């Protein structure tokens with residue numbers, strides 16, 4: 434079977450394969466995004482970029498836990514103007530870079546788009562789902578009215594496709610997704626981290642400087658799968674699955690649940706060159722199951738499954 438079998442067409446985009454680097458896990462430098470593409474990812478998402486530079490929280494910002502890690506980095510990023518200069522360096526290369534953006538309201542989102550939009554990247558991902566920074570992320574992303582305003586402000590400001598990245602920390606997942614889709618979002622990414630609170634027994638204090646953080650890694654995969662499954666039941670727009678993907682089996686579960694592509698974050702911390710192996714595993718699974726194209730797998734858990 435040729436690698437063309439796992440090429441992805443979604444929201445007017447073409448990716449050579451369905452594996453992507455998830456936003457933020459390797460910080461805000463564009464270098465890691467480019468490296469992910471070099472080592473086989475079909476797409477890569479930048480760190481979330483806001484209207485002005487942000488330093489983020491003091492250390493410790495990351496702790497390992499069973500089945501993953503909890504982070505509260507505090508969205509450190511260089512701000513849209515400086516990041517635009519970084520992006521200008523890849524102009525003309527046609528790379529499948531998704532730029533993740535955040536802001537405190539629709540005006541800030543629109544301002545970030547205005548600053549970045551002339552650069553050469555293929556799509557936006559709206560961070561409506563960071564669980565540990567006040568005034569942004571879930572403080573917008575749990576409220577359908579806010580999501581609607583922000584998404585509309587972005588979609589009217591760009592011709593590039595827009596993916597809304599959703600939070601699992603709400604019982605309004607479907608309402609929030611509906612608001613994003615109604616406001617013109619071309620696709621959905623599910624999920625961001627799950628709100629968490631690790632404690633150090635040595636100090637008797639919160640293990641993260643911010644106290645609250647976001648859980649990522651294998652532990653969150655069943656929750657992410659549930660979200661993708663629920664979203665696919667309701668929506669026809671493309672869904673990108675994210676949360677605990679580390680092996681081809683994990684990726685296939687997301688495709689069966691309804692995702693057209695998957696993002697990898699935590700797994701790339703242990704092994705960055707993971708994308709090719711995962712793609713090869715998906716291809717041999719498809720060969721074994723007689724599935725000619727990746728598209729034919731997407732959403733199969735909703736119907737008769739697979740033999």
Ligand SMILES: Cc1cc2nc3c(=O)[nH]c(=O)nc-3n(C[C@H](O)[C@H](O)[C@H](O)COP(=O)(O)O)c2cc1C
Nearest residue numbers: 455456457458481504625649650676677697698699
């Ligand atoms: C250290 C760290 C930083 C992150 N930064 C961002 C970010 O800037 N924007 C965002 O949308 N998600 C961010 N995330 C969430 C990831 O993109 C991803 O949604 C989450 O980690 C679940 O995927 P995983 O289990 O494969 O890591 C971050 C996660 C980690 C661990």
